[in-house]
Amino acid sequence: MFPPIHPDLRFHNYASYLRRRLGETAVRISVDGGFTCPNRDGTRGTSGCFYCDNDSFTGGILFPGLPVEEQVRRTILSPGRHRNARRLLVYFQRYSNSYAPPEELDRLYRAAFCHPDVAGIVVGTRPDCLGEEVLDVLEGIGRSGYVFVEIGLQSKSDAVLARVNRGHTVAEFVAAVAAVRARGIDAGVHLIYGLPGDTRENFVETANFLSELDVQGVKLHHFHVVAGSAMAREWERGTVRVPEYGEYVSACADFLERLSSEIAVLRLIGQAPPGRLIAPLWEKGGREMAQDVAAELARRGTWQGALR
Numbered sequence: 001m002f003p004p005i006h007p008d009l010r011f012h013n014y015a016s017y018l019r020r021r022l023g024e025t026a027v028r029i030s031v032d033g034g035f036t037c038p039n040r041d042g043t044r045g046t047s048g049c050f051y052c053d054n055d056s057f058t059g060g061i062l063f064p065g066l067p068v069e070e071q072v073r074r075t076i077l078s079p080g081r082h083r084n085a086r087r088l089l090v091y092f093q094r095y096s097n098s099y100a101p102p103e104e105l106d107r108l109y110r111a112a113f114c115h116p117d118v119a120g121i122v123v124g125t126r127p128d129c130l131g132e133e134v135l136d137v138l139e140g141i142g143r144s145g146y147v148f149v150e151i152g153l154q155s156k157s158d159a160v161l162a163r164v165n166r167g168h169t170v171a172e173f174v175a176a177v178a179a180v181r182a183r184g185i186d187a188g189v190h191l192i193y194g195l196p197g198d199t200r201e202n203f204v205e206t207a208n209f210l211s212e213l214d215v216q217g218v219k220l221h222h223f224h225v226v227a228g229s230a231m232a233r234e235w236e237r238g239t240v241r242v243p244e245y246g247e248y249v250s251a252c253a254d255f256l257e258r259l260s261s262e263i264a265v266l267r268l269i270g271q272a273p274p275g276r277l278i279a280p281l282w283e284k285g286g287r288e289m290a291q292d293v294a295a296e297l298a299r300r301g302t303w304q305g306a307l308r
Helices: 014-022 068-077 102-111 132-142 158-163 170-182 200-211 230-237 245-257 286-300
Strands: 026-031 087-092 118-125 146-154 186-193 217-222 264-267 277-279
Touching: 014 026, 014 087, 014 264, 026 068, 068 087, 068 102, 102 132, 132 146, 132 170, 146 170, 146 217, 170 186, 186 200, 186 245, 200 245, 217 245, 230 277, 245 286
Parallel strands: 026 087, 087 118, 118 146, 146 186, 186 217, 217 264
Antiparallel strands: none
């Protein structure tokens, strides 16, 4: 094994990536930019992604509703938020965070740089929210700070994307990655294991697919059912299933073995706040998942990219 593979985890972890990219230890702090989503407001759909209830995916936002600069300042002052990091990345997390007029995006993004420890921004968004004017804004921010754009793919199957009402295609995702990278901006991808209609084989093959694209990071998430989502009703009817813990650990190891070692692994598990998560109830966090996946790779005698 060789850098950037972490010797204990056996995969290219995000903390190591940020140290090399920014020259110092860095962590994210999450903010709410007040965005919505074209799959909710009628632009591309009317009911949103069937698995999604955004309140279940944004528990890290401490001060929603306040101006971005005030959220940043208060979060920095909150106990334990620095975790000894020298640099901070402000993560625009809730909904589609490039879905607004360009002048509004520029104002919100620049407001994040209100503290000297802020090195850059992370923008979570959809493939269909990265038009030329948006990219102009992101490129402009990137001239003086670091920019990382996380693009939701979720599945490398157009049939599965239609099944969960994503409102975009795989081809749109590929085009979005190319457009972001053409501006010199780092790109990451969100992927969900176990979506209804998807297969383990398709999930694992997506590692090869992503390795051929110019992406810098991948964020894995297991399918879970949260209160308030359309999938919650399907769960109650018994028409969808969620992955078992051991199944997911094994699938992550399969995926990582086929993923280029140059791509950083941002996360291996999705979490929802207590009271909103319906299934699966694993009682495992990100640290435990990383350790268990690392243990599975060690048991196999493999590592990220071993089967490329």
